[in-house]
Amino acid sequence: xxxxxxxxxxxxxxxxxxxxxxxxxxxxxxxxxxxxxxxxxxxxxxxxxxxxxxxxxxxxxxxxxxxxxxxxxxxxxxxxxxxxxxxxxxxxxxxxxxxxxxxxxxxxxxxxxxxxxxxxxxxxxxxxxxxxxxx
Ligand SMILES: [Zn+2]
Numbered sequence: 001x002x003x004x005x006x007x008x009x010x011x012x013x014x015x016x017x018x019x020x021x022x023x024x025x026x027x028x029x030x031x032x033x034x035x036x037x038x039x040x041x042x043x044x045x046x047x048x049x050x051x052x053x054x055x056x057x058x059x060x061x062x063x064x065x066x067x068x069x070x071x072x073x074x075x076x077x078x079x080x081x082x083x084x085x086x087x088x089x090x091x092x093x094x095x096x097x098x099x100x101x102x103x104x105x106x107x108x109x110x111x112x113x114x115x116x117x118x119x120x121x122x123x124x125x126x127x128x129x130x131x132x133x134x135x
Pocket of ligand 1: 058059060061062063072073074075076077
């Protein structure tokens with residue numbers, strides 16, 4: 001498997017400061033996956049796979065309700081609570097594929113940020129030759 005193309009759309013920081021960008025990837029020039037997200041998490045930047053919201057079906061009237069809603073919007077029956085509100089709708093199934101996707105997507109993201117904000121941040125450390133021996 002190869003990620004042959006990545007499209008990055010930097011996110012507007014006002015909507016969610018942790019959401020840095022949306023991405024679309026093309027796999028093997030043949031398959032597109034939309035809505036990957038670049039998230040600024042507590043442990044650094046990571047790639048979130050596309051998710052879909054789960055909807056809860058009312059056992060009484062069979063109407064679907066947004067998950068998290070406690071009462072059916074149609075008949076008012078109490079709905080069971082679900083723990084997770086989102087499920088991955090597309091994701092790598094091997095560790096290898098996950099690394100591969102993350103690598104390519106993050107590279108494209110950094111490049112998009114550099115293009116947008118200008119110069120890449122420069123390291124403040126000067127390169128030093130280690131173990132320079134005195135004569
Ligand atoms: Zn109902």
